Amino acid sequence: MREHLFSWGYKGIRSLIKQSVFYRQRRKQKVHDLEDVVNSGKTLVSLFNNRIFSTFLFQFKTKSSLEVSIYDLTFASPLTFSAYEAHIPLLDVFFKLGVGGGAFKTIRLHPHTGNERPRIQEILIDNEPCLINAMGLPSKGVKRTMKEILSSSLLTYNRPIGLSIGGETVQEYKDLFKIIEASLSSSDFPFYVEINISCPNTKEGQRLSEDVSLLEELLSHIRSYSHRVISVKLSPDQTNASLIEMRDAxxxxxxxxINVGNTQFKTCEAVSINKKSLSRGGGGVSGPYIYKRTLEMIKLLMPCSVPIIATGGIDSVEKVSECLDAGASLIGMASALVFDPYSIVRITKALHKQK
Ligand SMILES: Cc1cc2nc3c(=O)[nH]c(=O)nc-3n(C[C@H](O)[C@H](O)[C@H](O)COP(=O)(O)O)c2cc1C
Structure with missing residues (x-):
């Protein structure tokens, strides 16, 4: 009950913020830029995620009957947040709402500002709200990010956290993994690493998904010294033959x-928005539009000896069940959480009812 009320409240406040931000941008004759809306939302969530309000607004109980164990990781439920967010107070809220675990936004070796703005917009495709982004993997760099994660409240939930890594060259991925392993040497927290080889918004972000031998070289190198669970995030833009080749490798x-998958690249023209709406003239679409491909990818890769994380357009218990029935072990969500973080509670409760 409470989650429905707060969900309406969240969506109402988000809509008001969006209208007022867009109104101000129009008055200054600027192109709409959703990032100002996103940043205002994060500031608001941080303000309310405190001792006075957070228990009432965000704390929901999770039962252990939805636990999923994969190797040495135990997820409190199959629902996870996908790597898209680095704002720790917001990730903390996702845990309070009952998410089973999740992946931190892709970490780069060195600090990186990402692409020029505007780099994220909300769009309607087939009458359903989706996002298109060309963030370009902004990051504070691995050393600062690891320090922040290791001293954060996120560790108090003891639910697995994925550290997504991204780079332009195999050497960069190797260096990133090494620094992460070194910074985790005295931690027994259930961290896993997700290798993001599928970002459509950087110059070389998809090189590893285009060349299986590069991926094999990287995995062989990492496995020569680390037993940590590793997820590889594939792209819905890869051909079916390439996806199968990657799965076998x-x-x-x-x-x-294996995480299927990332956003699907589209130009601004292809999604009927002004080409100035994104500084790169296009970006990765996420949300309900890409769900069909997510399900297709799971079915294509099954049977698979490696657990699959289904990511892309998942926003309801029906889609969660369909992906789990098709063979996925975990679910990743990003856009659904931007539009309504209380979907975590709704889906978790509906999964309990199905048990
Ligand atoms: C604003 C935004 C930023 C993202 N940043 C990353 C990222 O840093 N690393 C990554 O692997 N995926 C990133 N993604 C992709 C999501 O993790 C996810 O794979 C994709 O959005 C599809 O899921 P969805 O339809 O539930 O949003 C990003 C998505 C969005 C919308």
Whole structure:
């Protein structure tokens, strides 16, 4: 009950913020830029995620009957947040709402500002709200990010956290993994690493998804010294043949997961928005529009000896069940959480009812 009320409240406040931000941008004759809306939302959530309000607004109980164990990781439920967010107070709220675990936004070796703004917009496709982004993996850099994560409240939930890594060259991924392993040497927290080889918004972000031998070289190198669970995030833009080739390569290594998948690249013209709406003239579409491809990818990769994380357009218990029935072990969500974080509570409760 409470989650329905707060969900309406959240969506109402978000809509008001959006209208007022867009109104101000129009008055200054600027192109709409959703990032100002997103940033205002984060500031608001941080303000309310305190001792006075957070228990009432965000704390929901989770029962253990939805637990999913993969290798040495135990997720409180199959629902996870996908790597898209680095704002710790917001991730903390997702845990309070009952998410089973999740992945931190892609970390780069060095600080990186990402692409020029505007770089994220809300669009309607087939009458359903979706996002298109060309953020370009902004990051504070691995050293600062690891320090922040390790001293954060996120560790108090003891639910697995994925550290997504991204780079332009194999060497960069190797260096990132090494620094992460070193910073985790005295931690027994259930961290896993997600190798993002599918970002459509950087110059070389998809090089590893285009060349299976580069991915194999990277995994062989990492496995020569680390037993940590590793997920590889594939792209819905890869051909079916390439996805199967990647699955077969990944399956040769122990303690692996496959995440299907990332956003789907579209130009501004293809989604009927002004070409100035995104500084790169296009970006990755996420949300309900890409769900069909997510399900298709799971079915294509099954049977698969490696656990699959289904990501892309998942926003309801029906879609969660369909993906789990198709063979996925975990669910990743990003856009659905931007539009309504209380969907975590609604879906979790509906999954309990199905048990
Ligand atoms: C604003 C935004 C930023 C994202 N940043 C990342 C990222 O840093 N690393 C990554 O692997 N995926 C990133 N993604 C992709 C999501 O993790 C997810 O794979 C994709 O959005 C599809 O899921 P969805 O339809 O539930 O949003 C981003 C998505 C959005 C919308």
């Amino acid at each position: 990944i399956s040769k290594f122990p303690k692996m997961m």
